[in-house]
Amino acid sequence: MATFSLLPGSVALITLTNPPVNALSAAVRAGIVQAVQRSVEDPKVKSVVICGQNGRFCGGADIREFAGPMSGPPLVPLIHAIEALDKPVVAAIEGLALGGGLELALGCHYRIAHTTALLGLPEVTLGLLPAAGGTQRLPRLAGLPAALDLITTGRHISGTEALELGIVDQVTDGSALDIALEFAKSIVGRPLNTRRLSTLPCRCPTDIDNLLDRFMVQVRQRARGALAPVACVGALRAAATLPYAQGLRKERELMDTLFNSGQARALQYAFFSQRVVGKWTLPSGARWDNTTSRTISTAAVIGLGTMGRGIAVALALAGMSVVAVETQEKQLSEARQMVPAMLQREAGRRGLDTAPGVISFCSSLQDVSEVELVIEAVFEDMALKLQLFRQLSAVCKPDTLLCSNTSGLDIDQLAAATQRPGLVVGMHFFAPAHIMKLLEVVCGTRSSPETVATVMQLGKRMGKVSVAVGNCPGFVGNRMLKPYTEQANFLLEEGAMPEQVDKVLEEFGFPMGVFRMSDLSGLDVGWRIRKAAGLTGPGVEPTRTRQGRRYSPLPDQMCEAGRLGQKTGRGWYQYDGPGGRVARSDPWVQTFLDAYRARHNLAARVIAAEEILERCLYSLINEGFKILQDGMAAGPEDIDAIYVFGYGWPRHRGGPMFHAGQVGLARVLEKLEHYQQLHPDVAPMKPSMLLRRLVAAGSPPIQKWRELIHRERVHSQL
Numbered sequence: 001m002a003t004f005s006l007l008p009g010s011v012a013l014i015t016l017t018n019p020p021v022n023a024l025s026a027a028v029r030a031g032i033v034q035a036v037q038r039s040v041e042d043p044k045v046k047s048v049v050i051c052g053q054n055g056r057f058c059g060g061a062d063i064r065e066f067a068g069p070m071s072g073p074p075l076v077p078l079i080h081a082i083e084a085l086d087k088p089v090v091a092a093i094e095g096l097a098l099g100g101g102l103e104l105a106l107g108c109h110y111r112i113a114h115t116t117a118l119l120g121l122p123e124v125t126l127g128l129l130p131a132a133g134g135t136q137r138l139p140r141l142a143g144l145p146a147a148l149d150l151i152t153t154g155r156h157i158s159g160t161e162a163l164e165l166g167i168v169d170q171v172t173d174g175s176a177l178d179i180a181l182e183f184a185k186s187i188v189g190r191p192l193n194t195r196r197l198s199t200l201p202c203r204c205p206t207d208i209d210n211l212l213d214r215f216m217v218q219v220r221q222r223a224r225g226a227l228a229p230v231a232c233v234g235a236l237r238a239a240a241t242l243p244y245a246q247g248l249r250k251e252r253e254l255m256d257t258l259f260n261s262g263q264a265r266a267l268q269y270a271f272f273s274q275r276v277v278g279k280w281t282l283p284s285g286a287r288w289d290n291t292t293s294r295t296i297s298t299a300a301v302i303g304l305g306t307m308g309r310g311i312a313v314a315l316a317l318a319g320m321s322v323v324a325v326e327t328q329e330k331q332l333s334e335a336r337q338m339v340p341a342m343l344q345r346e347a348g349r350r351g352l353d354t355a356p357g358v359i360s361f362c363s364s365l366q367d368v369s370e371v372e373l374v375i376e377a378v379f380e381d382m383a384l385k386l387q388l389f390r391q392l393s394a395v396c397k398p399d400t401l402l403c404s405n406t407s408g409l410d411i412d413q414l415a416a417a418t419q420r421p422g423l424v425v426g427m428h429f430f431a432p433a434h435i436m437k438l439l440e441v442v443c444g445t446r447s448s449p450e451t452v453a454t455v456m457q458l459g460k461r462m463g464k465v466s467v468a469v470g471n472c473p474g475f476v477g478n479r480m481l482k483p484y485t486e487q488a489n490f491l492l493e494e495g496a497m498p499e500q501v502d503k504v505l506e507e508f509g510f511p512m513g514v515f516r517m518s519d520l521s522g523l524d525v526g527w528r529i530r531k532a533a534g535l536t537g538p539g540v541e542p543t544r545t546r547q548g549r550r551y552s553p554l555p556d557q558m559c560e561a562g563r564l565g566q567k568t569g570r571g572w573y574q575y576d577g578p579g580g581r582v583a584r585s586d587p588w589v590q591t592f593l594d595a596y597r598a599r600h601n602l603a604a605r606v607i608a609a610e611e612i613l614e615r616c617l618y619s620l621i622n623e624g625f626k627i628l629q630d631g632m633a634a635g636p637e638d639i640d641a642i643y644v645f646g647y648g649w650p651r652h653r654g655g656p657m658f659h660a661g662q663v664g665l666a667r668v669l670e671k672l673e674h675y676q677q678l679h680p681d682v683a684p685m686k687p688s689m690l691l692r693r694l695v696a697a698g699s700p701p702i703q704k705w706r707e708l709i710h711r712e713r714v715h716s717q718l
């Protein structure tokens with residue numbers, strides 16, 4: 001709702017009241033309509049201030065309402081009524097003015113903001129555009145280039161930047177509300193014509209067409225198939241070239257095409273998934289809201305390779321005092337050089353003069369004896385990690401948490417090597433660890449709820465999307481990646497080329513296809529893991545069936561040929577040299593694949609894009625269902641957040657589990673059955689029991705899956 005109060009000095013104060021972000025729900029909109037009406041009718045009211053309760057102006061339209069039929073007073077005429085008032089209206093922007101919240105403020109005659117308030121039009125991140133006049137008023141106020149930037153990226157800006165762009169009239173470090181109230185009294189009687197943005201011309205440079213065309217090219221490239229950014233440019237073109245009323249009609253027309261699109265649904269689902277994963281639950285019943293966490297202020301990182309360096313920087317950026325340990329002298333001296341520069345650069349990127357935390361370097365494990373939490377980031381080798389965990393258990397204070405950055409090894413085994421298994425947990429970061437948002441928090445069977453809560457909380461402080469997952473080989477992300485890459489390798493055996501597979505995946509929206517990705521991360525990473533698992537190496541028969549399953553030795557053979565990817569200048573593609581970044585097709589790979597197929601009597605066939613996509617994605621999705629079935633992820637949102645934030649899954653497709661729902665669970669099942677019949681030796685194509693159960697239950701919406709999984713588990717049907 002919204003409250004109305006008449007304050008001394010004849011100022012009407014309208015307060016939006018809908019915690020926690022004062023979203024513009026139907027009740028709030030109705031409240032504003034009534035309060036505006038009172039302001040019009042009451043002769044005692046000489047000016048109006050609009051603010052939000054609890055120091056938060058407004059988080060925009062109520063996103064939850066978009067899932068059902070829209071009711072209540074619409075926003076566009078409401079904002080027009082405010083703009084048309086002949087009494088001055090001032091927006092007092094504290095905390096945030098986002099989306100419809102900023103559009104409401106743009107309908108006011110003046111805007112006063114706190115310097116640290118967040119302003120922006122993030123609709124594009126929800127698959128929408130600012131359709132309450134935002135695409136028409138903002139370019140009239142801040143100019144077309146600034147509006148293009150803000151509306152197509154959805155980025156938030158501070159009150160200070162908003163002042164520089166002319167979006168607000170004044171900023172303060174004190175109370176924006178107090179200043180707004182005083183200001184509102186002082187401007188009674190001033191003419192308002194120039195303050196009504198809809199009546200002003202758009203502020204455009206002379207070469208509008210040229211600017212918009214160039215911008216559209218960039219936006220299409222960045223969007224990777226997302227519709228909303230392109231529609232935003234369309235709406236801004238209308239603002240620049242048409243009178244306001246026509247521009248507004250175009251804005252609405254474009255919004256109508258987006259509003260019910262699968263992409264908008266996917267992006268809104270992704271918004272809520274990100275929040276759902278913070279509300280973690282463990283199979284034991286421990287939850288985010290019934291478990292206390294410890295606040296960590298001192299931490300250590302052991303091993304200063306790429307991952308360790310990034311983790312140390314991420315911890316320092318979160319205000320931690322970090323001890324960075326590396327026993328190899330060369331690596332330590334490199335880290336001493338690189339890490340402070342990384343820290344400074346990242347702090348600068350976040351608008352800080354210096355990082356809030358500090359990092360000290362040393363070469364001895366004894367130096368971590370006093371810290372509260374240790375993150376091990378040494379080489380991915382179980383024997384090495386076990387030895388380290390034994391040492392840490394002896395060296396550290398009894399209540400120090402011991403965490404491993406392993407990307408898939410057994411956390412329970414590491415915990416068993418210590419005298420404190422309850423304090424052991426996995427913290428699986430993604431490279432570069434100071435930039436990538438995802439953190440898999442791997443809960444071992446003996447990890448205590450307090451340990452999990454503490455690490456989840458720490459992840460949040462580090463700005464990560466932390467997802468609690470179970471302890472199984474590869475955890476969630478890498479476990480699902482395995483059948484996906486395996487399937488891509490099988491496709492090469494059957495006749496596809498790496499660039500063909502990559503093109504299909506990139507057109508789907510991944511920033512990189514599986515082979516380009518593999519070249520980037522290094523083919524030797526998986527090779528080492530497969531060697532450790534006894535799947536390849538000296539003495540292993542070079543057949544296409546290993547350990548009872550179809551196996552493609554292609555990636556092993558690439559490694560044996562010294563083609564490790566970008567680092568050697570050759571992999572699935574060729575590069576300008578070691579460390580090169582630009583991938584080019586390599587005739588060597590064609591010859592290599594031809595020879596391989598000939599050796600194994602495999603006839604190359606033409607493989608359609610549809611088959612490539614279905615086999616890669618559905619095998620990954622099927623593994624996701626198995627993960628849910630095994631209880632290794634609490635719900636589909638967890639898997640989807642992992643894939644969106646850690647594996648480049650296009651956000652406008654929600655995540656793999658959401659995508660399965662969009663395609664139709666019955667269709668995914670049917671396709672898996674089809675490919676399984678064709679390739680019965682490929683275990684990951686065998687449809688999971690949970691997928692079958694969901695289809696049998698009538699393919700309920702994704703929001704209902706948790707409930708069904710819980711019910712089926714109780715009845716031991718999974």
Ligand SMILES: CC(C)(COP(=O)(O)OP(=O)(O)OC[C@H]1O[C@@H](n2cnc3c(N)ncnc32)[C@H](O)[C@@H]1OP(=O)(O)O)[C@@H](O)C(=O)NCCC(=O)NCCSC(=O)C[C@@H](O)CCCCCCCCCCCCC(=O)O
Pocket residue numbers: 020021023059060061062063064070075096098099100101103122123126128129130131132134255256259260272275276
């Ligand atoms: C605001 C934040 C930055 C706050 O972050 P913080 O970290 O402090 O907190 P949380 O993110 O954890 O959030 C707390 C809590 O609040 C929930 N929440 C946040 N924002 C909203 C919201 N806008 N609506 C609903 N709920 C919200 C959040 O989910 C948490 O609750 P939970 O229970 O999950 O813990 C941050 O939250 C944030 O970034 N929020 C989103 C801000 C945003 O994106 N705003 C824009 C919204 S879209 C919009 O405003 C659209 C406008 O342009 C209006 C358009 C006019 C509409 C016209 C429609 C007509 C079209 C009809 C076409 C029909 C066609 C046809 O059918 O034919």
